[in-house]
Amino acid sequence: MIHLTPERHWMNDPNGLVFHEGLWHVFFQFNPEGNNWGNMSWGHASSPDLRSWTEHPVALRCTPTEQIYSGSIVHDRMGEGDELRAIYTSAYSNGKQAQSEATSADGGMTWTRNPNNPILDRGTSDFRDPKVIRCADAEGRERWVLLAVEAEDRQVLFYGSDDLTTWEHLSSFGPTGPVGVVWECPDLVPLPLDGDPARVRWALTLSTNPVGEEPDRDGSSMSYVIGDFDGRTFTAEDAGLRRLDHGRDFYAGVSFADAPGVAPVMLGWMSNWRYADQFPSSPWRGAMSLPRELSLRELRGRAHLVQRPLGLDEALLHSAPSSLPVTAEGTSWSLGAHAVLELAWDPRETGDVKLVLRGQDDFVDVRHHTDSGELTIGRGGRASEAVHPDFPSLISMPLDASAPARLLVCLDGPLLEVFANDGEQVASHLVLLGGGPVSASLTTERPALVTAVVAALTQVRQH
Known part of the structure; x- marks a missing residue:
């Protein structure tokens, strides 16, 4: 697999994403004792490349x-020495949640907790998920800004600091959007609209999880808001939340600190709290998405978040595209359990297009x-029905009905990610097609040409 999974045991939210000394570091919610949520560490x-992963000992243990x-995690170049500093939520046995700190002087391999923890405490029980960024305020003064949520209140709280230790409350955003959910795992990234540095917007991303006696059966998901941030206050361009990933299984995505290049890179957890503890995988349970490069594109007069997958170019470059005449009878391929398909067509010529992947x-x-x-993307079958009543599903995402369409489909064992029109729309799904051959069939409503690239994913063994 090219997706990150632990060698064994439970994984959920990505934490402390940072690029440091030539390595992409991913810390994550982990149960070192078993295959279900608990003992959170x-x-x-x-x-080195976001494809081949080396797992290290537990960084912070409960x-x-x-x-x-x-x-x-941020790289503190301003303090004494050259340290990585982690700001994380301490969930105490008395029910309180507050923000704590740990430091590492050896590139993230070992950590020392601050003896004065917690460093930021509101005395509440749902204050969590700090994300720290570096930015300038309206006067041009650079400092650290921390975002965290009061989850039940559906609010993102902003704090400022010069030293990562003393924090001043700056402002809050929310509540907005659906009720009956908690907000979690916020992030805030600046993005130039259509690549124009004079038109920078800020994307506030967050995750929502249904709560209550009758929670939404679709379960957890990610959303975003486009607006402006002046170093103190986030101001949304329009009300409400917009879906970041239309699939059933993308949550808690956050960006890497100090990522090389211009664009932010996001990683998310591929699961859904509706059935996360029932998905059949062993000896591990839980996986990260493909890393995604974020950008903003103006579509139909609105700034729209675009997500381009990283790590697939190598597979696609070694496979030549072919133009296939496709009819209602269709064309088909036999795939392995780890494959990538790139398809392009003109819907004015093809009419409706259908791609079906089948496992055992x-x-x-x-x-x-x-x-x-x-x-639309549907998943189902006997294995899906056995996971959870809400696991079989049908989702939809909007595309232009008349413009040329392009689809990038990555199947990596039980992980399926679909990127439409160069990442304008994205859907991430857990699937149960099995470890054996997978058949792919493509049909069109009318006879037409479809450009196709089909390639095997190079499996990378983790250490």
Whole structure:
């Protein structure tokens, strides 16, 4: 697999994403004792290329009175020495949640907790998931800004600091959007609209998880808001939340600190709290998405978040595209359990297009409906039905009904990610097609040419 999974045991939210001394470091919510949620600690893996991963010993381990919840890491070049500093949520056995600190002088391999923890405490029970960024205020003064949530209140709180230790409350954002959910894992990134540095917008991302006696059966998901941030206050361009990933299984995504290059890189957890503890995988349970490079594109008069997958170019470059005549009878391929497909067509010529992936028991049905422009993705079968009543599903995402369509489909064992039109729309799904051959069939409503690239993913063994 090219996706990051632990060698064994439970994984959920990515934490402390940082690029440091030539390595991409991913810390993550981890149960070092078993395959279900609990004993929350920080696992750790690193990669030189975001494809091959080396797992390291547990970075921050829970204690009988403190679980280590989500947080972030920054490279502190301003303090004494040259340290990585982790700001994370301490979830105490008395029910309180507050923000704590640990430092590392050896590139993230070992950590020392601050004896004065917690460093930021509101005395509440749902104050969590700090993300720390570096930015300038309206006067041009650079400092650290921390975002965290009051989860039940559906608010993102902003704090400022010069030393990562003393924090001043700056402002808050929310509540907005659906009720009956908690907000978690916020992030804030600046993005030039259509690549124009004079048109920078800020994307505030967050995750929502249904709560209450009758929670939404679709479960958890990620959203974003486009707006402006002046170093103190985030101001949204329009009300409400917009879906970041239309699939059922993308949550808690955050960006890497100090990523090389211009664009932020996001990583998310590929699961859903509705059935995360029931998905059949062993000896590990939980995986990260493909890393995604973020940008802003103006679509139909609005700034729209675009997500381009990283790590697939190598597979696609070694496979030549071919133009296939496709009819209602279709064309088909036999794939392994780890494959990538790139398809392109003109819906004015093809009419409706359908791609079906089939494994031993289950299927994935991807359709472009030219009357509505929607792209729908369904998953189902006997294995899906056995996971959870809400696991079989049908989702949709909007596409232009008349413009040329392009689809990038990555199947990596039980992990399926679909990127439409160069990342304008994205859907991430857990699937149960099995470890054996997978058949792929493509049909069109009318005879037409479809450009296709089909390649095997190079499997990378983790250490």
